[in-house]
Amino acid sequence: MIIVQITDTHIKPPGRLAYRRVDTAPFLERAVAAVLALTPRPDVILATGDLVDAGHAEEYERLLGLLRPLDIPLFAVPGNHDERAGLARAFPDLAARVGDSSFFHYTVEDWPVRLIAMDTVLPGSGAGEVCAERLGWLDARLAEQPERPTIVFQHHPPFATGIGHMDRLGLSGADAMADVVRRHPQVERVLCGHLHRPIQVRWAGTIASTAPSTAHQVALDLRDDAPSAFVMEPPGYQIHMWRADTGVVSHTAVIGDYDGPYPFFMDGKLID
16 A cells, blocks of 8 residues: 655645745645656555645635646645635545544545544644544544554644744644554554654654655754744655555655666666
8 A cells, every 4th residue: 555645735825925935836736746657656645734824715726726636535634724614625525524523533444554534733823732532532443443554644743853943833632642542553653744844753652753845844953942944945745655564664755856767787787
């Protein structure tokens, strides 16, 4: 099973730039083209939040237009820049999976790896939260299929990254979430967005990670008092490949046109 993760696309209305500098739409166009060019073909795409920049209907309309070329099933969770009702209107099939829950979370049962979408949004805040109700839901879902490999995906990472200004917009309830996940060793990964960088940590008996943005990246500055800033490093996405003999292996892919590939060998000999 091959899972592509895209995140933090931050789509704005036509003619608007993110932070007065980044035209995020062409970046997402290139990301879509890169995913469609992958061989072998991905089974699913996970979009881990901040799909649009302000939760407006016209942003979701533009997002859907940019995603339209994809003929691969896509499953999304909201980020702090999203708006739950707007996301539900944009993705009615996902809203049907959510049902009448207060939170935009659901499960996907159609592939060898079970997918559990977690809603970490705290309305009105850039930070996230997993409250007792959400954690009870997660615990119950994980208890349903204890032998089945599972990926949990959400926007806010449940760990500190060392990027101070982003950690201050972290996830309330992360320790309680760790207690839940630790009880369920079938969790192969907790996949997150929010940080606009590829980051990995051993967490709660599994691996938790964040993926790069398809557009701008958060500046890598590990000072506690580092200013909130972004850089135009290469955009990217991640590929998570599951096999029964290895579990999940994750790759970070860079979006863009670069020289190569070039061979290491010619006529059976290493090129020197």
